[in-house]
Structures are given as structure tokens and as C-alpha cells.
Amino acid sequence: GNSVTQMEGPVTLSEEAFLTINCTYTATGYPSLFWYVQYPGEGLQLLLKATKADDKGSNKGFEATYRKETTSFHLEKGSVQVSDSAVYFCALSETDTGTASKLTFGTGTRLQVTL
Amino acid sequence: DSGVTQTPKHLITATGQRVTLRCSPRSGDLSVYWYQQSLDQGLQFLIQYYNGEERAKGNILERFSAQQFPDLHSELNLSSLELGDSALYFCASSAGTTRGHEQFFGPGTRLTVL
Numbered sequence: 001g002n003s004v005t006q007m008e009g010p011v012t013l014s015e016e017a018f019l020t021i022n023c024t025y026t027a028t029g030y031p032s033l034f035w036y037v038q039y040p041g042e043g044l045q046l047l048l049k050a051t052k053a054d055d056k057g058s059n060k061g062f063e064a065t066y067r068k069e070t071t072s073f074h075l076e077k078g079s080v081q082v083s084d085s086a087v088y089f090c091a092l093s094e095t096d097t098g099t100a101s102k103l104t105f106g107t108g109t110r111l112q113v114t115l
Numbered sequence: 116d117s118g119v120t121q122t123p124k125h126l127i128t129a130t131g132q133r134v135t136l137r138c139s140p141r142s143g144d145l146s147v148y149w150y151q152q153s154l155d156q157g158l159q160f161l162i163q164y165y166n167g168e169e170r171a172k173g174n175i176l177e178r179f180s181a182q183q184f185p186d187l188h189s190e191l192n193l194s195s196l197e198l199g200d201s202a203l204y205f206c207a208s209s210a211g212t213t214r215g216h217e218q219f220f221g222p223g224t225r226l227t228v229l
Contacts, residue, residue: 034217036220042222043117043119043205043220043221043222043223044205044207044220045117045220046217046218046219049217089158093218101146101163101209101216101218102148102160102163102171102173103148103150103158103160103207103218104160105157105158105159106157107157108157108158
């Protein structure tokens with residue numbers, strides 16, 4: 001079956017530091033890949049997505065590139081802010097029967113940014 | 116604000132009881148998904164409906180059931196509740212069923228079973 005593996009957290013960084021959160025996946029077909037963010041006490045928000053190999057998703061200074069050869073979708077940001085403190089989830093969706101597109105999530109990585 | 120609403124926000128109940136969680140998708144979205152978020156199992160897909168019909172099932176217990184109504188809102192029914200059912204339950208909606216369509220998540224219902 002499909003699976004997503006994320007680096008263990010928590011990740012603690014100082015403001016303006018560079019962020020990388022690793023994500024690798026296992027899928028039988030050609031999945032779409034997503035990063036979702038969950039702020040304390042809130043639901044999940046889509047941060048960025050990529051639907052095919054070599055696509056780069058980007059939003060709010062975050063980027064991730066769909067690497068089929070390494071089955072990876074690592075999240076990066078050049079300079080983090082305190083407001084980026086949240087839990088980040090890597091996820092994939094794959095059409096199996098041609099209609100379903102459920103999301104398979106990683107375990108989440110908690111990011112804490114300090115001043 | 117994602118446009119997906121869920122009620123209630125919090126629910127506290129006792130073991131053996133039955134509860135109903137409600138979800139209203141974004142305007143125009145035909146697909147509704149239910150997910151469970153717990154500390155030990157993370158975020159898990161439960162079930163998906165598309166325009167009133169069940170489309171996919173995940174790790175949903177037999178004690179749990181769901182439906183989507185003609186106005187597209189959905190309900191998740193949890194019965195014979197156990198302590199281990201305590202979790203955050205999220206509803207998400209998307210426009211269609213093909214892969215790549217974004218899913219928009221509601222704020223969740225936190226269920227506590229005592």
C-alpha cells in the first residue's frame with residue numbers, strides 16, 4: 001500500500017534559519033504530493049502541492065520538488081519566522097479505481113521557531 | 116477559513132454512547148472525506164463520499180458509519196464508543212474525485228470519551 005515517511009520532530013530553529021523537513025513516499029502508481037500545515041488548535045491547511053515528477057510547489061516562501069527518482073518531496077524554506085511554528089504533514093493521493101483520492105499522511109513534524 | 120464547517124467543535128461523552136458529527140462542505144464541492152487524528156495512529160482516512168455515494172473506505176471501524184445527504188452535508192456516526200475513540204475528527208471536501216484535487220479541511224471535532 002501507499003505510505004509516507006517524514007523526519008521525526010520536533011525541529012527547533014532560530015528565526016531566519018534554513019528549514020528542511022524530509023519526506024519520502026511509497027506508492028504503486030503516480031501520486032500527487034502535498035504539504036499541509038496545522039497551526040495549534042486549527043485544522044489542516046494546504047501549504048503546497050505537486051502533481052507530477054519534477055514539479056515544484058511553492059507558497060509563502062516554502063518550496064518542495066517532486067523527485068520521482070528518489071521518491072521524495074522535501075519541504076524547504078530559506079528563512080523561517082516565529083509564525084511558521086506549526087506541525088507540517090507530508091501527504092500523497094493516488095487514484096486507484098479512478099475515482100478515489102484519499103490522502104495518506106506522514107506522521108507530521110513539529111516545527112518550533114524561536115527568536 | 117477553508118469554507119468547510121464542522122459541528123460540534125467539542126464533544127464529551129461516556130463509553131458505550133453514540134454520537135453524530137456533522138460536516139458541511141465548501142459550496143460546490145461534491146466529495147466529502149472523513150479523517151481521524153489521534154496521538155497513537157496519526158491522521159488516518161476513514162471514508163469518502165461523492166455526491167451522496169460512498170466512494171472509498173479506509174480504516175473505519177464497523178461501529179462507525181457515515182452518509183452524505185442530498186444537500187451534500189455529511190454525518191459521521193460513532194456508536195458503542197470506547198476510550199480509544201477519543202480523537203480529533205476532520206472532515207475535508209474537494210471539487211471532484213480525480214487525483215490532485217485539493218482537499219479543504221474543516222476545523223475538526225474533538226471527541227473525548229470518558
